[in-house]
Amino acid sequence: MSASLHSSENAEPNLTPMLDMVFQLVTFFMLVINFQAASLDMSLKLPVIGSARPADKGAEELLVLNVNKNGKVMMYGNEQDPAAFVKNEGKEARFKLELSGKKVKKGEELPTLVVVRADLGTPFELLNKVLTECQNEGFRKFALRAMSKAEGS
Amino acid sequence: MSRKRKKRSGKQEEVTLNLAAMLDMAFQLLAFFILTFKPAPVEGQINLNLPPPRAVLDPNQQQKPEDENEEPGGPAPAHTLTITINSAGNGQVSSIQVGLAKLFDGPLDGNRLRMLDRRLKDVFAIEGKPYDQVLLKVGKSLGYGELMKIIDVCTKQKMADGTPVNKISFVEQAEK
Numbered sequence: 001m002s003a004s005l006h007s008s009e010n011a012e013p014n015l016t017p018m019l020d021m022v023f024q025l026v027t028f029f030m031l032v033i034n035f036q037a038a039s040l041d042m043s044l045k046l047p048v049i050g051s052a053r054p055a056d057k058g059a060e061e062l063l064v065l066n067v068n069k070n071g072k073v074m075m076y077g078n079e080q081d082p083a084a085f086v087k088n089e090g091k092e093a094r095f096k097l098e099l100s101g102k103k104v105k106k107g108e109e110l111p112t113l114v115v116v117r118a119d120l121g122t123p124f125e126l127l128n129k130v131l132t133e134c135q136n137e138g139f140r141k142f143a144l145r146a147m148s149k150a151e152g153s
Numbered sequence: 154m155s156r157k158r159k160k161r162s163g164k165q166e167e168v169t170l171n172l173a174a175m176l177d178m179a180f181q182l183l184a185f186f187i188l189t190f191k192p193a194p195v196e197g198q199i200n201l202n203l204p205p206p207r208a209v210l211d212p213n214q215q216q217k218p219e220d221e222n223e224e225p226g227g228p229a230p231a232h233t234l235t236i237t238i239n240s241a242g243n244g245q246v247s248s249i250q251v252g253l254a255k256l257f258d259g260p261l262d263g264n265r266l267r268m269l270d271r272r273l274k275d276v277f278a279i280e281g282k283p284y285d286q287v288l289l290k291v292g293k294s295l296g297y298g299e300l301m302k303i304i305d306v307c308t309k310q311k312m313a314d315g316t317p318v319n320k321i322s323f324v325e326q327a328e329k
Contacts, residue, residue, distance in 0.1 A: 015172040022179040029186030037193045047298035049305045052197025067297075115198065120298030121244060124291045127300075128325050131203065140203060146301055148197040 040117065041066035041074040047120040049146035060113050061096075063089050063139070067118040071126025082130045090137030110138040117145040199301070199308055202320050204286075234276060234284040237326065238303060240292025246299055247292070251276065261302055269303070273310050283313045286320035293325055 044066055065082075066074040073080045093110050097103070104110060114134050118127055131142070237250040245260040251272050257265050277284060287307050291300060310318045 012169075015176055019172055019176050019179060022176065022183055026179060026182045026186060029183070029190060033186065033190070034193050037191060040194070042194070046196065047301045049197065049199070049301055051305055051309065052199055055196060055198050117196075118297040120296055120301075122297040123244065123293060124240070124295045124297070124300055124323075125293040125325060127297055128291070128323055131323065135203060142201045142203050143198040144201065144301060144304065145196050145198045148195045 038076075039064045039066075041068075041077070044068060044074070044117055044119045045121070046117060046145060046147045048149065050148065052146045052148050054148070055115075055143070055145070061093070061111060062115055063093075063112050064115045064117065065130060065134075067116065067122055067127060067130055069119045069121045069123075071122065071129060073130070083133050086130070086133040086137055086139075090134075090139070094138075104138065106138065107136065108138050109140050111141075112139055113141045113143055114139045115143045115145060199304055200319060201304075201308075204320065204322055232283055232285045233288050234273075234286070235288045235290060236303070236307070237290040238292060238295060238300075239326065240295035240299075242294055244294055244296030244299065246295065246303075249303075261299055266302060266306055270306050270309065273306065277310050277312060277318075285312055285318075286322065287318055288322050288324060290324045290326040293327070 067082070068074050068079070071082065073082045073085045075085070090106070090110065093112050094104050094106070235252060238246055239248045241247040241260070248258045249256045249269060256269060256272055259265070289303065304321060307318055307321060312318055
């Protein structure tokens with residue numbers, strides 16, 4: 001009796017299986033984390049188009065434009081003027097190309113794919129301003145985003 | 154070396170690692186990942202090649218498609234199909250016109266979208282009129298949601314050579 005009492009004082013749980021399990025969970029979450037989703041503004045209500053194709057996950061250079069109902073570009077929760085924003089992005093894209101040895105003048109075609117995520121209530125007048133700004137900077141490839149199926153379905 | 158010594162001495166010292174600290178850290182990492190986890194929304198996209206803005210001939214004055222004598226940089230030739238979408242003030246469609254002919258009046262619904270689809274199929278099937286791009290004349294206040302429904306119908310069409318239509322350009326149309 002006294003011996004068993006004495007041994008229970010030193011009893012320690014075996015933490016190894018718990019640690020294994022926790023590391024497996026951490027690995028899972030590390031693998032599924034998506035940093036690109038941070039640039040998407042989730043407050044926008046996208047239209048639902050059944051035939052919209054899944055987004056390409058190539059190494060293509062992307063420029064994501066979250067356009068709200070007021071025609072402003074949303075970037076990390078802040079409203080930005082579309083003209084100034086697109087101008088900066090165009091400048092940056094041209095600078096990147098210049099670094100890789102290809103000089104592109106303003107207005108010449110840029111390889112960047114512009115992903116437009118506009119709210120379904122955005123009037124065409126405001127959306128067209130954003131698209132025209134992009135075209136003036138040299139962006140030609142566009143992808144208009146929509147939900148493949150309604151949320152909650 | 155040390156093992157040999159231990160064996161020789163006959164004493165087996167148990168080395169126990171304190172896993173509690175590591176477990177704490179792992180739980181903290183796990184908590185971070187669980188709290189920041191947000192599954193990506195199921196989004197699709199319609200890819201478009203939007204050429205730079207360019208003057209387009211009025212449909213009434215369009216020449217035959219085989220006419221190749223247009224000046225470079227001048228108005229787009231007749232192989233541009235014009236779809237006029239008039240909008241009501243609330244962002245809905247008020248009427249749609251394909252080419253010169255009015256297709257329907259009233260807001261978009263399933264039947265009207267099917268009607269537009271059939272009409273475009275007929276237009277693209279006409280031999281000797283190889284349309285290769287679509288020009289959408291869109292009312293200023295038309296909502297992006299309604300516009301996407303129409304773009305969706307347009308991108309489903311196939312040109313005379315079998316390639317899908319992805320050259321779509323937009324022009325703003327003044328409200329009536």
